[in-house]
Amino acid sequence: MEVDKGKGEAEETRKVAEADRDTVTLKSSDGKLFEVSKEAAARLSTVLAGMIAGGSIDDNGTDLKQIGSEALENVVDYCNKHANSIPSAALISSSISFNTAPFKEPEEWERKFVDRLSHDALFDLVEAANFLGMERLLDVTCHKISEMMKGKSPDQIREVFNIKNDYTKEELEEIRQELAWAFYDD
Amino acid sequence: MIPDDVLLFQILVRLPVKSLVRFKSVCKAWCTTIASAHFVRLHLELSRATNSSSMVVVPRNYQPAVQSNVAKHIMESTPRPNGIPRFTIPLHCDGLVLIPSVTGHIFMCNPATKEFVELPPGTRNVSLLQRVAFGFDPYSGTYKVARHFLRSYREGQIHTEYDVGHEVLTFGDGVETLEWKATIDPPYPIKARTPICLPGFFYWSAAQSVVDTDHGKLDTDVILRFSMRDDTFTVHPNPPCSSSLTLNDLLCELSGKLCYVHSPSPCDVFIWLAQDRDNIITWTQRCHVNLPIPRLLRVYACAIAEGTVFLSVDFRHLFKCNLHDGSLEKVVSMPYELLYDNGEGISVVLSSRLFSHYMVPYVESLLRIGPGCMLSN
Numbered sequence: 001m002e003v004d005k006g007k008g009e010a011e012e013t014r015k016v017a018e019a020d021r022d023t024v025t026l027k028s029s030d031g032k033l034f035e036v037s038k039e040a041a042a043r044l045s046t047v048l049a050g051m052i053a054g055g056s057i058d059d060n061g062t063d064l065k066q067i068g069s070e071a072l073e074n075v076v077d078y079c080n081k082h083a084n085s086i087p088s089a090a091l092i093s094s095s096i097s098f099n100t101a102p103f104k105e106p107e108e109w110e111r112k113f114v115d116r117l118s119h120d121a122l123f124d125l126v127e128a129a130n131f132l133g134m135e136r137l138l139d140v141t142c143h144k145i146s147e148m149m150k151g152k153s154p155d156q157i158r159e160v161f162n163i164k165n166d167y168t169k170e171e172l173e174e175i176r177q178e179l180a181w182a183f184y185d186d
Numbered sequence: 187m188i189p190d191d192v193l194l195f196q197i198l199v200r201l202p203v204k205s206l207v208r209f210k211s212v213c214k215a216w217c218t219t220i221a222s223a224h225f226v227r228l229h230l231e232l233s234r235a236t237n238s239s240s241m242v243v244v245p246r247n248y249q250p251a252v253q254s255n256v257a258k259h260i261m262e263s264t265p266r267p268n269g270i271p272r273f274t275i276p277l278h279c280d281g282l283v284l285i286p287s288v289t290g291h292i293f294m295c296n297p298a299t300k301e302f303v304e305l306p307p308g309t310r311n312v313s314l315l316q317r318v319a320f321g322f323d324p325y326s327g328t329y330k331v332a333r334h335f336l337r338s339y340r341e342g343q344i345h346t347e348y349d350v351g352h353e354v355l356t357f358g359d360g361v362e363t364l365e366w367k368a369t370i371d372p373p374y375p376i377k378a379r380t381p382i383c384l385p386g387f388f389y390w391s392a393a394q395s396v397v398d399t400d401h402g403k404l405d406t407d408v409i410l411r412f413s414m415r416d417d418t419f420t421v422h423p424n425p426p427c428s429s430s431l432t433l434n435d436l437l438c439e440l441s442g443k444l445c446y447v448h449s450p451s452p453c454d455v456f457i458w459l460a461q462d463r464d465n466i467i468t469w470t471q472r473c474h475v476n477l478p479i480p481r482l483l484r485v486y487a488c489a490i491a492e493g494t495v496f497l498s499v500d501f502r503h504l505f506k507c508n509l510h511d512g513s514l515e516k517v518v519s520m521p522y523e524l525l526y527d528n529g530e531g532i533s534v535v536l537s538s539r540l541f542s543h544y545m546v547p548y549v550e551s552l553l554r555i556g557p558g559c560m561l562s563n
Binding site for chain 1: 187189192197200201202204205207208209211212213214216235236300531
């Protein structure tokens with residue numbers, strides 16, 4: 001009885017400690033663990049905010065089966081950098097929902113953050129940001145991809161996004177002739 | 187794999203029109219999306235938010251009957267359709283540029299998509315003097331073009347009699363044919379001066395009274411506000427600086443506000459601004475500008491940023507003006523220094539013979555003109 005009681009108390013203490021912790025642990029699809037500031041996670045991700053508020057955060061690593069370790073590392077890196085970035089960044093991100101502009105221009109550090117990523121890493125990060133409801137990160141990554149697309153030809157775009165060409169040769173030729181001006185460089 | 191809705195509505199939608207036109211040939215699904223009303227609307231909102239200070243310059247030749255090159259961007263190449271008769275100040279709304287000609291032909295183009303359309307002719311105007319209004323009606327989600335005309339014209343022995351009509355053409359309401367519809371007649375004859383077009387309203391200058399005096403005719407003008415929502419006119423005062431919109435004065439739009447550019451002498455320009463609140467238009471003088479070169483005819487203003495405007499003197503000399511203190515900074519002498527892209531990536535000075543370099547604020551959009559255009563959701 002006494003032992004059991006002690007166990008219960010320990011359990012209680014652990015739960016309290018968990019609630020007081022200022023980080024959360026996230027687990028990628030391939031089982032790697034990452035720790036991220038609870039405040040930043042809740043502020044930047046609607047999904048994580050919901051999980052934290054709903055108590056469904058697992059101290060041993062909250063499973064994020066849809067996100068690979070490389071993308072999750074980038075997510076966590078972004079959250080930490082965001083938490084440490086100049087106050088204006090935090091201010092902007094917290095006021096995003098009140099902003100009338102649909103998208104915000106990335107800040108300098110966010111630009112650098114996405115510039116160093118490979119193609120694949122960037123695409124995975126878009127997926128992760130979308131899955132986690134990270135509006136700002138989605139914004140920054142999508143901005144980067146759109147920048148990359150600007151000067152590309154339809155052929156290159158199909159290759160990058162793995163899109164099947166469902167036009168006939170004749171249809172394609174017709175479009176090309178009609179809209180020839182759009183096929184020169186931007 | 188990036189989910190489709192992210193790829194289309196978060197990534198693709200940020201691209202410039204030229205890229206989007208090209209990417210219509212990526213696959214059929216992209217083509218359908220890029221042409222969809224939702225996508226066009228979203229793209230426009232983004233374009234507005236990110237390119238707040240672009241301008242489109244529409245140069246016009248001196249020779250009245252000779253065609254002119256139309257709609258050439260400062261920044262990028264645009265089409266050169268031929269055969270435009272002499273025209274007056276173009277009007278812009280959401281990427282569409284309306285070019286009103288003195289012959290009554292009205293042209294509309296989207297310089298980004300290179301669509302170019304002549305609007306159907308309206309009621310016959312017995313006078314060559316006419317102007318056109320063009321703007322967005324937020325109540326119905328449609329775009330409207332309005333024109334005034336003289337239905338009959340009679341030289342009396344003492345007075346000249348006018349019978350003035352006003353009609354509106356709406357597009358974006360899903361109706362297949364573009365048609366002019368008569369509105370209630372304006373209470374005073376509308377002057378053939380370019381109106382101000384704000385969301386939901388057109389502001390025309392109209393002659394309330396003309397009195398013969400020893401020094402000639404004395405006009406008293408008013409601002410006639412046409413409401414697109416209820417198709418009515420209301421009468422509002424001119425700014426106190428000038429009872430009449432003389433040939434040296436202009437009505438302009440500055441970032442959603444009514445602007446009256448009053449130039450009582452060749453080197454003096456007064457900029458008056460008004461806000462239309464609760465149906466009352468109150469004018470305030472914003473600044474006085476001393477022009478370094480005298481104007482011949484008039485000075486046109488258009489906003490570039492908060493507190494800063496472009497002043498175009500006779501549509502030839504471009505200045506940047508600080509509205510707080512009226513100070514000027516020369517930008518460019520348009521006939522000699524403005525470079526135009528010839529459409530093949532080569533910059534050229536068009537010609538010093540070009541008479542007017544009309545410029546209007548501009549945002550790039552995918553909007554299509556005419557029946558079935560993609561305007562409402």
